[in-house]
Structures are given as structure tokens and as C-alpha cells.
Amino acid sequence: MGRLGRLPKRDTAMLKRQLYHLQTYLGGIKYMMGLPDIVIIVDQQEEYTALRECVTLGIPTICLIDTNCDPDLADISIPANDDAIASIRLILNKLVSAICEGRSSYIRNR
Secondary structure, three states: OOOOHOOOOOHHHHHHHHHHHHHHHHHHHHHOOOOOOEEEEEEOOHHHHHHHHHHHHHOOEEEEEEOOOOOOOOOOOOOOOOOOHHHHHHHHHHHHHHHHHHHHHHHOOO
């Protein structure tokens, strides 16, 4: 019988919910071998902490900024409506295709 089995049902449910939440949002970090080459931030106001961490660690950032954001915080600012899913999807698809194209040409020229 594990530790969760000894706790009351209510505490067990709360701990399982917290564990699920942590695994959902932070589970991919355990597979990272090093710092990322670049970070793309969609909502600068919501992800301000992540942006400050990137600046502290020296990781270049690309931010999709709305009219209520500070463009000087990011290395590369892309003015866009960060509330519209279609706008976000269009810009991220273009960024992904450009990154893949650049990476493939880098590998070919090596």
C-alpha cells in the first residue's frame, strides 16, 4: 500500500489533480537535454515570467505582441492579434516552415 492509499479520498484526489496538472504543463521539460535555441511566446502579458527567464538565460525570443504589449522586451517582435486563433496559427505555421527550411539548408550545406 503506497502513500496515497493511506490518505483520505479527498486528499488523494487533490494530489492526483495536482500531479496531472504538473505533468501536463511541465512534463516535456524532463526530455530537454539543454536550453532551447529560441523561444516563441504568443501572449507576452500572460507569459511575462517565461519572457523574463529567457532574457535572464540569454535565450533569444520571438513574441507575438498585441497593442497592449511592450515590443522592447523581445528580441524579435511580430505585431499580431494574440487573441485570435487563426492569426496565431497562420504566423506559427509560417515560422515553423521557415525554421524547417533553414535547418534543412543548413544540414545540406554542412
